Amino acid sequence: MAVSEQTKPVRPASSGEAWNSKTFTVGFAVKLLLMCLVNAFGLYIVYAAYANQSWWVLAGMVVILLALDYTYFTNRYTLPAKYMLPGVIFLLVFQVFAVFFNGYIAFTNYGDGHRLSSPQEAAAFALLQDTKCVPGGAYYPMAAVRQGSEIFIAISKPDASVWVGNEANAMAAVPGAQVGAGGKITSVPGYEIVPPAEIGQKLQGLKAPIGDEPGRVIQAAGVMACDAASTLKWDPAAQTITDTTTATVYHATDKGFFLADGETAGGHRFRTGWQVWVGLDNFTSAFFSDSEYGQYFVSVTLWTFAFAFLSVFLTFVFGTFLAIVLNDERVKGRKLYRTLLLLPYAFPSFLGALVWRNMLNVDGFINQILGGAGIDWLQTQTESGYWLARGSLLLVQLWLGFPYMFLISTGALQSLPGELKEAAVVDGASPARMWLNVTGPLLLISTAPVLVASFAFNFNNFTLIYMLTKGGPSFGATEPVGATDILISMVYRISGVGGGAARADLGLAAALSIIIFIIVAVIAVLGFRQTRKLEEMV
């Protein structure tokens, strides 16, 4: 899906039905050229997918190419599609498919330690990790070599043959390599020798399996490489892993992990597992209080609602107040005011949040204004500190959001029908009464869709939370959730994308994002229905 694709509907003028060009035009030439490029790129993907045996990618790409070629080179029933297809393809692949795929992941245990697809693969992976030099085994001169960006370990055997391999490729002899005095490897055909200074600490992590024997590897050991064997034993028939150092036997369970013999389900398990379908487990552990994150689910959800509501409320009240105050013909320089008040809106909000983070620091600008108060506005880990952080967050949100509400309210106030005001004045309404009964309700009705949309946006205002507090102050030194965390920032943390999670749990993260979606969808539907009712009342 090349970026150039979006320009495809540029001139789809081809011969055929009534509303199509009958001659060869420049437009057709442009179309032909673009379609050639798209097809070339598409076929490249098909070929690459075939070479990688990624059948899903291959099938998807073939379908996309056929749809594109059919749409742009025929004229039956395809006119609307000519305009919609590029957008629809991106939408289907990167949003609709992603959403359904997300739904699928929510029912699996996919995540750190559960990325492999079967007990065999998990065992093979584990066997490669826990290896130790065999006592009395052979040692070989070693070098790190490189092919492209991939690093390999190379050893020279006493017979002057050189063997190369890495974790994904078993050791194999490379003919034609040259060995100097003491077995030092001087050149390996097809590989480039990496100087030890360049590779540094990574050198000690190099290893490669020997042949087909599971658990036997060559690994770096100081300046030499050694014959090494895993401390684990894998029994494919019984599906058990035995840790030979502790004599513990782990057997495969249907929940995607190896459990130590004699333990109950929640007991000691082997660290590497594999991916399985876990049904509703993720949803229950999201809700129920006995799990790592579940105990915070209710309080985080409540705060998310409070944050979204207060964000809209505060920005709207302040913005409307300013709009009323400055929307008066006697005030000179209204344009200048408006331009200056728009500054926070024009300043990218992620930068705004980062700037405020600095200003609210213990040594920051705000404390200095307050005469060296030395308050840690954002990260004090006490009960009052949590509220301080939440309050500070709302202050920053007020700064970021009031200009938008100011704009909206100004526009809405200016478009209110003047007759209603006049009628109220004729009826002898006081200014306060007029506000309460005429201007206020009208303003609310005309801005309601914006308020609902703003609520939905702030419900997932990840950037602000992450940039300002990263969800902190944390509920405890080791707790994964903090006082200003909203649902989406908690989900991000669970997913482990930004680092910092003890264990990336993509299944749980996906399940929680579905819950968020349901909440937002219900709010949006209710909100808009309410809005429509309000409109009908007038």
Added chain:
Amino acid sequence: MSSQTLSRPTDAPAVPTQNRMSFGRWFGSVGLRHIVGVVAVVFAAFPIVYVISASVSTKNTMTDANNLFATFTWENYAMLGCDPSVAADANKCAKVQYFWQWFGNSLGISTVTAIGTVLMGAAAAYAFSRFRFTGRRFGLNALLVIQMFPQMLAFVAILILMTTLGQVVPILGTGSAVALVAVYLGGALGANTFLMYGFFNSIPHSLDEAAKIDGATHAQTYWTIIVPLVIPILAVTALLSFIGTFGEYILASVVLGGGAQSNWTLPMGLYLLVGDSRAPELTLFSAGAAVAALPVLLLFLFLQKYIVSGLTGGAVKG
């Protein structure tokens, strides 16, 4: 926030000479409004003044940077994008060595996304507005539903999808800016088609019918008749898309976070400067922030008229 008391007197005496009301009456009806306005402007502007001040400060310590414009230097700006192998303070320099790459990536990704969003969204809106075809109603309803699902909520699936795609075609996988643009374009139709659809409907059908009778093809009608008429909404959509993409963090970190730092975007890079570190690079960050804010700030100031009318016109129909 002491300047409101300073600036009031400068406003106040000027006006009573123009109007013939007493100062007391003027103050009650207009003067108070100016006070509120000035307080609001101070609140709106002081963080930005602080950034500019910190960006030209010589010392990195907070307490020094807090004295507004106490010291002046261009050094922080000069250090952006420096080469750590020749810089005097290699550690400090290393943190911003990719600044201009981040800046370029952010500009490039946001620009291409904005253009793509407008082209695809406008074309789809045109089809929905002008053609009657099977599945049209379904399409419009589907878009309404999709619109409610923020794309970033599916970031877990996008992470796995991009990792898988990257194993087949590296340019569409994690770590690639092209892949990030593709992901953003996935959200293009859902976010903008409805806004444009309404606008397209307001253009009289008689215009394209006249063109059709004159022998124009559908493409000619679209490009030469319709598009020029909808330029304002295209500009607003492009601008909103640009701004949204420019500050987007979650999907950018999902797609680019695992890759080389030089491929990152501005939010990712600048977060690194002040985010988690115990000793934030305050002055460097401020210089970077001032530069990073410029494109959006300029777009805003020049296109303020369109944005205001686009926002209020599109959103507050009453």
